[in-house]
Amino acid sequence: MTEPTSNNDSIETNKAADADESLQNRLQQASTVANNLLNEIKKVLIGQDAVIEQVLIALIARGHVLIEGVPGLGKTLLVRSLAKCFGGQFSRVQFTPDLMPSDVTGHAMFNMAKQEFEIRKGPAFTNLLLADEINRAPAKTQAALLEVMQEGQITIEGESFKTGEPFMVLATQNPIEQEGTYPLPEAELDRFMLKVIIDYPSESDEQFMLRQVCSQAQGGFGLEHIRTLLKPAHVLSLQKIAEQITVDEQILQYVVKLVRATRSWSGISRGAGPRACIALLSAARAYALLNNNSFVTPDDVKKMFIPALRHRILLSPELAIEGIAAERILHNILLQVEAPRH
Amino acid sequence: MNLDQVTIEIRPRSAWEAVDLGLLMAKRWWLPMMKIWLLVSFPFFIFTLLIPDNWFWVGALFIWWLKPVLERPLLHILSHAVFNELPDTRSTFKLFPSLALKQIFASLTWRRLSPTRGMDLPVVQLEGLSGTRRQDRLGVMHRVDSSPASWITFMGLLLEIFLWVGMISFIWAFIPREIDIEWANFFFDQESSNLHLLQLSIWYLALSLTAPFYVACGFSLYLNRRIKLEAWDIDIAFRRIANKRSTAKILPSLLLTLALGLSIFAFDAQRSAVADEQLPAVEESLETTEEYSGEAVIDKPLGEFTEIDRNQAQESIKAVLQQAEFSRKEIQRTLKFDEREEDEPSTFWKKFFKFLANFEGFVAAASVLEILLWLAVLALIGFVFYRYRHWLAAQFVRIKPTPIPKAKPVTLFGMDVTRESLPEDISTNALKLLQAGDMRAALALLYRASLFHLVHSGVEIHDGHTERECAELMREHFAKNSAAQTRVAYFVALTREWQRLAYGHLLPSAEKAQYLCANWNSCWLQQSNTASAQGAAE
Numbered sequence: 043m044t045e046p047t048s049n050n051d052s053i054e055t056n057k058a059a060d061a062d063e064s065l066q067n068r069l070q071q072a073s074t075v076a077n078n079l080l081n082e083i084k085k086v087l088i089g090q091d092a093v094i095e096q097v098l099i100a101l102i103a104r105g106h107v108l109i110e111g112v113p114g115l116g117k118t119l120l121v122r123s124l125a126k127c128f129g130g131q132f133s134r135v136q137f138t139p140d141l142m143p144s145d146v147t148g149h150a151m152f153n154m155a156k157q158e159f160e161i162r163k164g165p166a167f168t169n170l171l172l173a174d175e176i177n178r179a180p181a182k183t184q185a186a187l188l189e190v191m192q193e194g195q196i197t198i199e200g201e202s203f204k205t206g207e208p209f210m211v212l213a214t215q216n217p218i219e220q221e222g223t224y225p226l227p228e229a230e231l232d233r234f235m236l237k238v239i240i241d242y243p244s245e246s247d248e249q250f251m252l253r254q255v256c257s258q259a260q261g262g263f264g265l266e267h268i269r270t271l272l273k274p275a276h277v278l279s280l281q282k283i284a285e286q287i288t289v290d291e292q293i294l295q296y297v298v299k300l301v302r303a304t305r306s307w308s309g310i311s312r313g314a315g316p317r318a319c320i321a322l323l324s325a326a327r328a329y330a331l332l333n334n335n336s337f338v339t340p341d342d343v344k345k346m347f348i349p350a351l352r353h354r355i356l357l358s359p360e361l362a363i364e365g366i367a368a369e370r371i372l373h374n375i376l377l378q379v380e381a382p383r384h
Numbered sequence: 385m386n387l388d389q390v391t392i393e394i395r396p397r398s399a400w401e402a403v404d405l406g407l408l409m410a411k412r413w414w415l416p417m418m419k420i421w422l423l424v425s426f427p428f429f430i431f432t433l434l435i436p437d438n439w440f441w442v443g444a445l446f447i448w449w450l451k452p453v454l455e456r457p458l459l460h461i462l463s464h465a466v467f468n469e470l471p472d473t474r475s476t477f478k479l480f481p482s483l484a485l486k487q488i489f490a491s492l493t494w495r496r497l498s499p500t501r502g503m504d505l506p507v508v509q510l511e512g513l514s515g516t517r518r519q520d521r522l523g524v525m526h527r528v529d530s531s532p533a534s535w536i537t538f539m540g541l542l543l544e545i546f547l548w549v550g551m552i553s554f555i556w557a558f559i560p561r562e563i564d565i566e567w568a569n570f571f572f573d574q575e576s577s578n579l580h581l582l583q584l585s586i587w588y589l590a591l592s593l594t595a596p597f598y599v600a601c602g603f604s605l606y607l608n609r610r611i612k613l614e615a616w617d618i619d620i621a622f623r624r625i626a627n628k629r630s631t632a633k634i635l636p637s638l639l640l641t642l643a644l645g646l647s648i649f650a651f652d653a654q655r656s657a658v659a660d661e662q663l664p665a666v667e668e669s670l671e672t673t674e675e676y677s678g679e680a681v682i683d684k685p686l687g688e689f690t691e692i693d694r695n696q697a698q699e700s701i702k703a704v705l706q707q708a709e710f711s712r713k714e715i716q717r718t719l720k721f722d723e724r725e726e727d728e729p730s731t732f733w734k735k736f737f738k739f740l741a742n743f744e745g746f747v748a749a750a751s752v753l754e755i756l757l758w759l760a761v762l763a764l765i766g767f768v769f770y771r772y773r774h775w776l777a778a779q780f781v782r783i784k785p786t787p788i789p790k791a792k793p794v795t796l797f798g799m800d801v802t803r804e805s806l807p808e809d810i811s812t813n814a815l816k817l818l819q820a821g822d823m824r825a826a827l828a829l830l831y832r833a834s835l836f837h838l839v840h841s842g843v844e845i846h847d848g849h850t851e852r853e854c855a856e857l858m859r860e861h862f863a864k865n866s867a868a869q870t871r872v873a874y875f876v877a878l879t880r881e882w883q884r885l886a887y888g889h890l891l892p893s894a895e896k897a898q899y900l901c902a903n904w905n906s907c908w909l910q911q912s913n914t915a916s917a918q919g920a921a922e
Contacts, residue, residue: 337888340850
């Protein structure tokens with residue numbers, strides 16, 4: 043008989059409980075703010091609640107998002123409305139085969155009048171960077187994003203410049219067209235916290251969306267109706283609060299166990315790396331925040347497991363040929379890896 | 385047959401050289417042969433054109449099948465032309481009915497597909513042989529130098545087909561590219577072809593082009609064989625000698641020579657005599673025999689030529705063959721080791737084989753062996769059935785697989801969920817733990833006991849299920865059971881508190897813990913009885 047009494051001592055004392063209460067209050071506030079943000083975007087982007095939620099999670103967890111979906115599902119609209127919601131800067135780069143790295147990051151230019159070099163900052167110096175159809179640019183240009191995504195800074199002519207705070211890259215790619223595209227390198231893929239699949243909205247949602255668009259004066263999407271609910275600084279504090287969410291030792295073990303399972307699972311030829319653990323835990327924290335929880339439960343981890351891992355594993359050729367999706371394998375892992383034990 | 389008038393060089397040739405000669409002959413008399421061929425075969429061709437379109441292949445086969453008959457006038461022309469008596473078309477055409485009807489039934493039935501048809505035709509047509517005599521004659525003819533006879537038949541057929549295809553291609557080559565037609569279908573597709581008449585005409589043309597050459601080659605092979613058999617070349621040589629020796633008395637010497645030749649080749653005299661009935665014969669010149677009174681050409685006088693019948697000839701042949709010249713005895717002497725037959729093993733083996741040779745148990749042994757073989761076959765079939773029984777069952781027999789009884793898990797989330805690990809009274813024990821200040825242990829006991837009951841009430845819980853998912857599963861499981869709703873509500877509340885405690889490190893309020901501990905028995909034990917009763921009733 044294993045009576046779980048060993049952790050009894052670790053429960054906080056009264057003093058700690060007070061601090062905990064203030065944290066609870068802040069958490070409550072943060073959760074409300076985040077949910078308001080969610081609802082505001084939902085007004086414009088109809089029928090994609092799960093996608094909006096995941097993008098918000100990535101924003102709160104300081105991650106980047108790779109959005110995959112066919113054209114015309116509102117990927118750009120999502121990013122623009124998100125940017126408007128928190129009053130952040132937004133820039134969009136359409137990736138083309140002849141796009142150069144300096145077109146994204148910026149470059150040094152000699153000013154003839156002043157007889158000196160000037161740094162021209164590229165579109166990456168912003169809060170929200172929409173890299174549209176990222177797989178249309180060759181690997182060289184895709185790699186220009188590596189530094190800025192990981193470090194939040196860009197080095198031009200040996201000098202590092204910080205990007206805006208908060209900074210988030212939202213890259214989109216089209217799953218159907220394969221001709222003239224360059225698949226993202228693994229290093230690049232690994233830097234995206236979540237890969238979000240955006241699918242067609244349901245019939246009723248689509249009807250509702252159409253009705254709403256028709257009622258707009260100029261056939262716009264009603265972006266102007268979006269209120270700016272908070273400032274970029276508030277997003278930063280949201281991120282900080284999310285980092286204070288309690289994570290039990292068992293949860294850490296569960297995350298590691300899940301990620302390690304992808305490395306030895308039959309049917310997966312290349313599993314996820316340690317960065318996946320970090321991403322999964324951060325995302326689970328942000329998800330808990332969004333759900334007004336002061337602690338991460340295994341359910342939060344499970345919820346974030348597929349979006350955080352689906353782009354980090356490489357299926358074995360047999361399964362790839364059979365057309366089995368990575369999601370199915372990840373789902374099997376979730377079913378078979380033991381949930382935390384207490 | 386007049387060898388003086390012969391228009392070809394008479395000498396023994398190899399078989400293929402004879403075929404070559406045949407081609408030359410066909411070239412030489414191509415025009416008269418073609419004339420008579422067209423005259424004879426054209427009516428049949430017209431007849432084939434009247435055959436309905438969808439039966440056009442019958443027409444093609446019909447005209448091809450009649451070839452042995454249609455070729456006979458060609459042979460008539462050749463056989464006379466060789467002896468410089470080229471008959472005119474009219475007389476040949478008049479002769480055609482009699483030529484065609486000769487053994488027509490055999491020619492068009494079982495002899496039609498004979499590969500040596502070309503070489504055999506002169507035997508029938510020129511020598512007029514039938515039955516066993518024809519067979520004997522053919523036996524002699526085919527003994528040597530007859531292999532090209534089959535080859536020319538085969539190549540003739542190929543040539544006909546190639547010519548047919550070639551001419552169709554030739555016509556197609558003249559169709560301009562701009563006219564985009566599916567030409568292959570146009571000619572060869574049975575369903576869509578409108579050009580059956582054209583195809584038939586081309587086929588007839590191909591047959592016409594081939595026939596003279598085929599007949600000539602067959603005839604030259606026949607002629608070559610006869611030249612060798614009857615030594616026509618020697619005959620002609622003698623004639624020349626005779627001509628030289630008595631330019632003034634050509635006729636007597638010629639007669640003598642002829643007599644000489646005929647007596648020398650008495651073997652074949654009978655058969656060739658029959659052949660001579662058909663060929664332009666030289667008998668006319670024999671009438672002048674009496675007039676010969678000159679000196680002997682060769683030293684030894686020859687016996688008088690006498691007509692002998694077939695049987696006499698055979699007997700004389702037999703007599704000649706029995707002479708010493710045709711049979712020889714030879715005695716050969718060679719040295720040989722004197723082998724002593726003392727070897728034990730060899731006698732043993734001899735005895736053994738002798739025994740085996742007279743062994744009567746073979747039949748019994750064979751039937752035993754047969755039985756064993758059948759048993760082996762049956763065993764093999766049985767083995768195959770046994771080996772692939774699962775596959776066969778899957779293919780042919782639909783049996784519902786026996787459900788695997790699922791073992792109830794004994795541990796969940798690392799906790800023992802067996803009856804033995806739990807105390808008798810859960811509520812009392814939990815309250816005791818609570819009073820002792822061990823809230824975590826109290827909640828763990830409650831949760832564990834709940835899971836135990838959950839597992840045993842039929843909820844399937846796997847390793848991968850989290851606490852919240854367990855609550856969801858329970859809610860789904862008892863969705864239709866209104867009596868169990870308080871239990872569901874209790875478990876949901878317990879799960880929430882347990883999660884807060886385990887993952888959030890947040891203690892539940894004392895009242896809440898008290899409530900959960902006190903109510904466990906009332907929620908689970910009493911209602912589980914009614915729930916299980918309900919379940920049994922359902």
